[in-house]
Amino acid sequence: MDYVSTRGNARPHRFSEILLEGLAADGGLYVPEEFPRMDLEALRGASYRELAKAILSRLMDDVPGLEALVERSYSPSVFGSDEVTPLRTLERGLHLLCLSNGPTLAFKDIALQLLGQLFEKILEEKQETLNILGATSGDTGSAAEYAMRGKKGLRVFMLSPHRRMSPFQRAQMFSLQDPNIHNLAIEGVFDDCQDLVKTVNADAPFKERNRIGAVNSINWARVAAQVVYYFKGYFASGASGEVSFAVPSGNFGNVYAGYVARRMGLPIRRLIVATNENTVLDEFFRTGRYRIRRKVKETTSPSMDISKASNFERYIFDLVGRDGARVRELWRRLEKDGEFDLSHSAFWRQVPNTGFVSGHSSHADRISTIRSAYDRYQIMIDPHTADGLKVGLEYREPLVPLICLETALPVKFARTIRAALGREPERPAELAGLEELPQRFKVLPNDAGVLKRYIESHA
Numbered sequence: 001m002d003y004v005s006t007r008g009n010a011r012p013h014r015f016s017e018i019l020l021e022g023l024a025a026d027g028g029l030y031v032p033e034e035f036p037r038m039d040l041e042a043l044r045g046a047s048y049r050e051l052a053k054a055i056l057s058r059l060m061d062d063v064p065g066l067e068a069l070v071e072r073s074y075s076p077s078v079f080g081s082d083e084v085t086p087l088r089t090l091e092r093g094l095h096l097l098c099l100s101n102g103p104t105l106a107f108k109d110i111a112l113q114l115l116g117q118l119f120e121k122i123l124e125e126k127q128e129t130l131n132i133l134g135a136t137s138g139d140t141g142s143a144a145e146y147a148m149r150g151k152k153g154l155r156v157f158m159l160s161p162h163r164r165m166s167p168f169q170r171a172q173m174f175s176l177q178d179p180n181i182h183n184l185a186i187e188g189v190f191d192d193c194q195d196l197v198k199t200v201n202a203d204a205p206f207k208e209r210n211r212i213g214a215v216n217s218i219n220w221a222r223v224a225a226q227v228v229y230y231f232k233g234y235f236a237s238g239a240s241g242e243v244s245f246a247v248p249s250g251n252f253g254n255v256y257a258g259y260v261a262r263r264m265g266l267p268i269r270r271l272i273v274a275t276n277e278n279t280v281l282d283e284f285f286r287t288g289r290y291r292i293r294r295k296v297k298e299t300t301s302p303s304m305d306i307s308k309a310s311n312f313e314r315y316i317f318d319l320v321g322r323d324g325a326r327v328r329e330l331w332r333r334l335e336k337d338g339e340f341d342l343s344h345s346a347f348w349r350q351v352p353n354t355g356f357v358s359g360h361s362s363h364a365d366r367i368s369t370i371r372s373a374y375d376r377y378q379i380m381i382d383p384h385t386a387d388g389l390k391v392g393l394e395y396r397e398p399l400v401p402l403i404c405l406e407t408a409l410p411v412k413f414a415r416t417i418r419a420a421l422g423r424e425p426e427r428p429a430e431l432a433g434l435e436e437l438p439q440r441f442k443v444l445p446n447d448a449g450v451l452k453r454y455i456e457s458h459a
Helices: 015-021 048-059 066-073 108-126 139-148 167-174 190-202 204-209 220-236 253-263 280-287 312-319 324-337 346-354 363-377 383-394 410-421 448-458
Strands: 002-005 030-032 087-091 094-097 130-135 154-161 181-186 243-248 268-275 289-291 339-341 356-360 402-405 442-444
Touching: 015 108, 015 220, 030 312, 048 066, 048 220, 066 108, 087 220, 087 363, 094 220, 108 130, 108 139, 108 154, 108 220, 130 139, 130 190, 139 154, 139 167, 139 181, 154 167, 154 190, 154 448, 167 410, 181 190, 181 448, 190 204, 190 448, 220 243, 220 253, 220 402, 243 253, 243 383, 253 268, 253 312, 268 280, 268 383, 280 289, 280 356, 312 324, 312 346, 324 339, 356 383, 363 383, 363 410, 383 402, 442 448
Parallel strands: 094 402, 130 154, 154 181, 181 442, 243 268, 243 402, 268 356
Antiparallel strands: 002 030, 087 094, 289 339
């Protein structure tokens, strides 16, 4: 399997090369040269680990010992059971795919546990080291750090928006004392953190000199690992025909993995993109206009407080016929004008064929949905999952099973749960008193030069 850049100006690479590289040399994102097709009937009845081996072996075909890495990543000791992502049926035709059974109680664990194993294996084979540079709006950072802590040859430099995560999310990250973990609180919003990562990656000499890699969903391995649970959810629902998935969406990586699953043969009718009050993605799928907001709204589903969806470029690459020159032009326009508009192009007419629809949710909506889910189904859901459930129900169709993707356990967003239900969310016993633990982090300005100097002095 070869991978090509969405910008069209980088040579094809094998998976083990792009795993360590992150962004392509031309600034684009790597995607498969073609999407392999899976034999659904051969997969029906397979366990999570069996599904992962079958699917990932098609996307990571040059990784030695991949099966052993999958076994270690998705063991009951990491995810609590062999199910890994249990499916909970709320009522006939309506399901919740539980993705928050990993160490940091968020869906990001599923991809990042595997990524940590892959990094360590490939670095050992190459006898190299790597400095991971990432940005997080909440859950990616802790999931990456818990997957990479203590790993040989790896250091993690994780950027987060200063004072914009929930207290639980901050404590999960900042309480880690491992010497290879560096938490950097940036004076700005998540988009600023993401832009800093891209700026550093665009400095080719610095990137090469300091061996910079990525754990954000710009890293294809993250997307590939997430494809697996779409297949798992489909089979667990007992469906024999089409299903729809409702996916809380900020950076577009999670729902893009669903698009990849669809391209690989999974019969997905609709991929329902659910945003919060930051409606950049919803606006595109409704109007064809992709418009970056100058100011990100701070909401009660903070992990989706994002204005620039970094994985969106992968989708646009396919939408415009895999024309790298056109993608380069659209992103030049985006950087210059803050937007591009495809509504009058032939490409816009292809959007329905890709399965995407969208909607958004407000604070009042998520409070209402959390209450409704608790009263009707006796489950407690986090605010992001509530966004997905609310928008998913708006698009629910008779006779088409709807699978809503869980984002995180409610304990990570206790303030909103208290506002909705008047009670504290349940907390795993091992996380009692997390917020009272000593925290280790460094506040930095939104300045690429300062960030580079910090990395060089601690690499």
